[in-house]
Amino acid sequence: MGRRITAAATALLMISTPAIAHKVIEPGLNDKIAKGAFTANPATRWNRLQQRDGDYQEVWTIDGDKLNRIVFYGGVPTGQPLVRERDKKRDPLPQVSDNMLLPDIPVLLERTYRTKHGIAIMSIGKQEPATLAGQPAIAFEYQFIDPEYEVETKGEGIAALYKGRLYLVAFEAPAVYYFDRDVQKFRDLVKTVSLPGA
Numbered sequence: 001m002g003r004r005i006t007a008a009a010t011a012l013l014m015i016s017t018p019a020i021a022h023k024v025i026e027p028g029l030n031d032k033i034a035k036g037a038f039t040a041n042p043a044t045r046w047n048r049l050q051q052r053d054g055d056y057q058e059v060w061t062i063d064g065d066k067l068n069r070i071v072f073y074g075g076v077p078t079g080q081p082l083v084r085e086r087d088k089k090r091d092p093l094p095q096v097s098d099n100m101l102l103p104d105i106p107v108l109l110e111r112t113y114r115t116k117h118g119i120a121i122m123s124i125g126k127q128e129p130a131t132l133a134g135q136p137a138i139a140f141e142y143q144f145i146d147p148e149y150e151v152e153t154k155g156e157g158i159a160a161l162y163k164g165r166l167y168l169v170a171f172e173a174p175a176v177y178y179f180d181r182d183v184q185k186f187r188d189l190v191k192t193v194s195l196p197g198a
Contacts, residue, residue, distance in 0.1 A: 023048040025060060034058040037074020037167065041192035044185055046070070053116075054084040066149070066174075068182045070189065073168040075196075082112050082168070091115055096166045102138040103127065105159040105168065113144060121145040132167065133195040135160040143175065154179040156186065162195055169193060 025046040031039040034056060046060040049069075060070045073082050081093035094111045097104075106124045113119045125141035137160040144153055157170035171186035173179040 034074030068173040075165040132160040
């Protein structure tokens with residue numbers, strides 16, 4: 001099993017390069033994240049990918065989408081899913097609801113991944129109270145098996161409900177090597193995040 005995961009991670013390295021990035025995010029203030037839903041002050045260089053899976057999402061990476069990525073979901077309103085629907089009639093995505101509580105957010109992410117990406121093996125780990133841009137938030141861990149490459153991926157997320165909208169920032173990377181190498185960059189970035197008007 002370990003050899004298969006290592007081989008898959010090597011394959012990911014070969015195909016997941018920042019070549020598809022369309023903008024380098026230099027260290028310093030960035031106030032246009034996810035169409036202005038977030039402001040942050042990264043200490044390291046990132047690449048903002050061209051890919052957008054909906055109106056509220058933005059993705060940053062260092063080495064490539066499958067190797068390390070931060071996903072911003074900014075200001076998702078009530079009645080909307082985190083990402084673009086694939087088949088709204090036959091396989092609708094879960095939506096942000098007006099009675100949603102912070103502990104509901106990790107479940108929303110899990111259900112979104114299972115439906116949108118066909119992820120069969122996913123679990124939510126530790127959850128604890130936190131703050132995001134001074135707002136009450138939930139921090140949580142999760143992991144899943146990438147169905148395309150059979151690679152175990154670890155994730156950390158932090159999310160808040162602010163002025164009736166959902167704000168979520170998540171970091172994902174293969175459990176082998178990349179997660180441990182880069183997760184602190186994510187944690188440092190989250191400390192600098194602000195929300196409009198907060």
